[in-house]
Amino acid sequence: MKNKLSKWSQNQAFWPIVIFLLIILINSIMTGGDFLKITMVDGHFYGRIIDIFRNGGKLMILAAGMTMVLATGGTDISVGSVMAISGAIACSIIEGNLLPSLNGSVPAAIVLAICAGIICGLWNGFLVSKIQIQPIVATMILLVAGRGIAQLITNGKIITINSDAYYFINGGYILGLPFPLYIVIFLVGTLLLFVHRTAFGLFLESIGCNPKASKFAGIKVSGYLLAIYTISGAFAAVAGLIESAGIKGADCNNAGLNIEMDAILAVAIGGTNLMGGRFNILSSVVGALIVQSITTTVYALGVPAAYIRVLKALLIIVICLSQSDRFKQALAKAFASRKRREAAV
Amino acid sequence: MSNQEKLLTMTGISKSFGKAVKALDNVQFELNAGEIHALLGENGAGKSTLIKVLTGVEERDKGEITLDGKTIHPRSTDEAQKVGISTVYQEVNLCPNLSVAENIYIGRAPKTKFGGMDWKKMNADASKLLSGFGLNLNVQANLDNYSVAIQQMIAIARASDIKAKVLILDEPTSSLSQAEVNKLFEVMKKLKAEGMGIIFVTHFLDQVYEVTDRITVLRNGAYVGTYNTSDLPRMELVSKMIGKDYAALNKSVLDSKAEKKGSDKGEPFVKLDNVSHQGTINNIDMDIHKGEVLGLSGLLGSGRSETARVIFGLDSVSEGELKIKGEKVNFKHPIDAIRKDIAFCPEDRKTDGIIGDLSIRDNIVLALQTKKGLFKKISKKEAQILADKYIEQLEIKTPNADQLIKNLSGGNQQKVILARWLATNPELLMLDEPTRGIDVGTKAEIQKIVIDLASEGMAVLFISSELDEEIRCCQKIIVLRDMQQAGEVSDEEISQSAVMEIMAGGDNA
Structure with missing residues (x-):
């Protein structure tokens, strides 16, 4: 039993899960149990916890894609802008402004929006792997230009649409659970299967640790980089669809604003080295839940809006410290010396 | 060897990395003033770790270090330098984008009356110092204009110029030509005559016999013995280092x-x-x-x-x-x-060979996996069998295949890379x-x-x-x-x- 526990605690996802549960626990105590309450209305579950999973869906998807990008030693800061493009395309098609011949078909809108994400990802991957621009600079191009492209698509307007089918992406329920959760399970599940059932994970880690030696060992490094950025772009497009279905329209200025930082943070909290190398997708997904639950927490505690960002930053500092081996060692040392002093007295 | 006073003693030094790897186990070492002392052993014997403990890069778990009769406990190379221990590492660690003179005087540059940098004096001093090593360089040029060998000489010049009592040379000659080695030996003998104690780590036994007074041998993190260089025949030295009969091998x-x-x-x-x-x-x-x-x-x-x-x-x-x-x-x-x-073990093991942060097992299966392709994954079990086979066959020294390859010594890393290619048949x-x-x-x-x-x-x-x-x-x-x-x-x-x-x-x- 003890062995099993210690084996579990070796897992990279162990501490993120503990932290997540701790946040939930603290919340439950502070709210006198309200936080944990899940009610059933019309066969749908409602409650703070359900909210975290629903609203965290976008971030979980982005974090999964971002994990792989970071594992290769790169980064993708364009995901927020890609989300804006994806939302803009889908909404414009549904509204009938873009490609009117499609008659506002929702499936076509979704497919084309995801294709746009794939093209964005390919562009990023092309810049990074073939032109060999540093990833942060390469993806900064789309970070800046992406919102401009989105605005060109919507003619600079905020589009609102009226389509129950499209709303379902964010607001729908299946078996009582919100639909975004199923999207997360499908995408992350497929990705995990691919990473673990093939040698993809090994190759990624190898590229992240030492791209030159990886080439010598026969790995087509640039091909894999291209694939990774493409996956990240496609995932960002899906996240963009969830976001725009949530606000029932496309807002090119605010869709996915600053979310790339949350995604990178989620991966960091998950314990993946941002310099590349060993990675754990599941751990990053839990990291995304932590980031989301912090936001939910500050709302639940009724913190005035002006304090929210600072409080969030403080919580992040605490979490990062709790993940740091060096800090833990220093803490253990400080305790030990205090005990010694007390014993001496 | 006129001066036989003890300069540095290290006793009972132990150091472990994690639970599995015991890099040093109760090792002792002593250095006299005015002595060149070779520290020898196979890769993974613990030479580098001992040096790192002495220079404060790694903290010792146990043991005592005394310098000039005082116990010291350096926590960084900076602290070590302040008490008089100066080091030149195998890999040059200077700043390639600074000038030669800046590299020599970084952190201790001569000042003008007004507190600014005295560039003129610095450049002149640097030229003078280097000409003592037989190098006539443009000291205002960036360091990376010069070859690794020259950079190594500059590092040595820098270390010898800091008023050190103990100078550690960790494989300084691996990138030097014979003429440069001779120059280095001249300088070492000069410093020795001035009363400096020099610890010389090398793989070249010729050089050991050419320049050192005494030899300390380590093997597998343990102390084997200290000998006068002139009393120890070469075959015997090698046998002590490898713990096997070298003649037979x-x-x-x-x-x-x-x-x-x-x-x-x-x-x-x-x-x-x-x-x-x-x-x-x-x-x-x-x-x-x-x-x-x-x-x-x-x-x-x-x-x-x-x-x-x-x-x-x-x-x-x-x-x-x-x-x-x-x-x-x-x-x-x-x-x-x-x-x-076709298989290829490249020359530069560190940048082209090893995947440092991955395990020995992953490093071994990598090429076989690329040969098989992305979709035919080698299961963890198969990989383990493969890794164990080569660890045994090539006698790779490691507690298990889960160790990260970067924690192995150079020789064992090379064996892992060899195993990677042999696995592809x-x-x-x-x-x-x-x-x-x-x-x-x-x-x-x-x-x-x-x-x-x-x-x-x-x-x-x-x-x-x-x-x-x-x-x-x-x-x-x-x-x-x-x-x-x-x-x-x-x-x-x-x-x-x-x-x-x-x-x-x-x-x-």
């Missing part, structure tokens, strides 16, 4: 070669037909047969590694034809060569400097493995800048000069002088 290499059957003289496995690659090799014409160890010799930049790069698909064939088993090929990427059963194995920076014991082991592999029918291309090693292992040596083939010697003709004559440009070509 050496004989087994020669036996393997003598027993080795002749190579298959049919169709060559690889045929280079007037192969060129723009700017690196010109009109190379050679055959590599199965069952043969072919040596490739020549000075640095003569095209040795570059030939292997072309065969491995890292560089393209710009002219001529490369044929594998008689079939013309056009490799675009190493994977194309790997699929044709290659027909041609190309080895570029496979024994560089590796201790004599492991060197002989690797040489024996290479000869045995050829006996079993593998074709081996062996590149080494150590001539005696090529002569020991190869049945035929092709000598390159200025990116071109200068000549070849085989079987009985092989000798040091024959090869060197071609290298230097005799008439044999």
Whole structure:
């Protein structure tokens, strides 16, 4: 039993899960149990916890894609802008402004929006792997230009649409659970299967640790980089669809604003080295839940809006410290010396 | 050796990395003032760790260090330097983007009256210091304008100029030419006469006998003994270092070669037909047969590694034809060569070979996995069996296959890379400097493995800048000069002088 526990605690996802549960626990105590309450209305579950999973869906998807990008030693800061493009395309098609011949078909809108994400990802991957621009600079191009492209698509307007089918992406329920959760399970599940059932994970880690030696060992490094950025772009497009279905329209200025930082943070909290190398997708997904639950927490505690960002930053500092081996060692040392002093007295 | 006072003593030093790896176990060391003391041992013996403990890079778990009678406990190289311990590491760690003079005086630059940097004095001092080492450099030029050897000399100059009591030289000569080594030894003797204690870590035994007074040997993290250099015959020293009878090991290499059957003289496995690659090799014409160890010799930049790069698909064939088993090929990427059963252990193990943050197991299966392709994943169980097999067969020193490869010593890292390629079951194995920076014991082991592999029918291309090693292992040596083939010697003709004559440009070509 003890062995099993210690084996579990070796897992990279162990501490993120503990932290997540701790946040939930603290919340439950502070709210006198309200936080944990899940009610059933019309066969749908409602409650703070359900909210975290629903609203965290976008971030979980982005974090999964971002994990792989970071594992290769790169980064993708364009995901927020890609989300804006994806939302803009889908909404414009549904509204009938873009490609009117499609008659506002929702499936076509979704497919084309995801294709746009794939093209964005390919562009990023092309810049990074073939032109060999540093990833942060390469993806900064789309970070800046992406919102401009989105605005060109919507003619600079905020589009609102009226389509129950499209709303379902964010607001729908299946078996009582919100639909975004199923999207997360499908995408992350497929990705995990691919990473673990093939040698993809090994190759990624190898590229992240030492791209030159990886080439010598026969790995087509640039091909894999291209694939990774493409996956990240496609995932960002899906996240963009969830976001725009949530606000029932496309807002090119605010869709996915600053979310790339949350995604990178989620991966960091998950314990993946941002310099590349060993990675754990599941751990990053839990990291995304932590980031989301912090936001939910500050709302639940009724913190005035002006304090929210600072409080969030403080919580992040605490979490990062709790993940740091060096800090833990220093803490253990400080305790030990205090005990010694007390014993001496 | 007029001055016999004890300068530095280290006793009972222990240091572990994690639970599994005990790098030092109750090790002792002592250094007199005015002494050059060699610290020897195989890779992984604990030399580097002992140095790191002494210079504050690593904190010791147990033990005592006294310098000049006072206990010291350095926590950083900076602290170590302040108490008078100065170090030059194997890899140059200076700032390539600063000038030579800045590198020498960084952190202790001379000041003008107004508190600014006195550039004039700094540059003049630097020139003077370096000319003492026989170097006449433009001290205002950036460091990276100079070769690694020169950079190494600058690092040594810097270390000797800091008023140190103890100077540690950690393999300073591995990138130096003979003339530069001689210069270095002069300087070392001068510093010794001034009363400095010098710790000299090296793999070159000739140099140990040339310059040191005493020798301390470590093996597997434990102290073996301290001896006067003049009292310890070389064979005995090597046996102490490897913990085995060196004479026997050496004989087994020669036996393997003598027993080795002749190579298959049919169709060559690889045929280079007037192969060129723009700017690196010109009109190379050679055959590599199965069952043969072919040596490739020549000075640095003569095209040795570059030939292997072309065969491995890292560089393209710009002219001529490369044929594998008689079939013309056009490799675009190493994977194309790997699929044709070619393997290549590159020269620079650290940047081109190891994947530092991955386990030994992952490092071993990597090439086999790329050969099989993305979708045919080698299960963890199969990988474990493979890793265990090679750990045993090549005697890789590690507690288990889960250890990260970066925690292994150089020699063991090299064995892991060798295992990576053997796992792919290659027909041609190309080895570029496979024994560089590796201790004599492991060197002989690797040489024996290479000869045995050829006996079993593998074709081996062996590149080494150590001539005696090529002569020991190869049945035929092709000598390159200025990116071109200068000549070849085989079987009985092989000798040091024959090869060197071609290298230097005799008439044999």
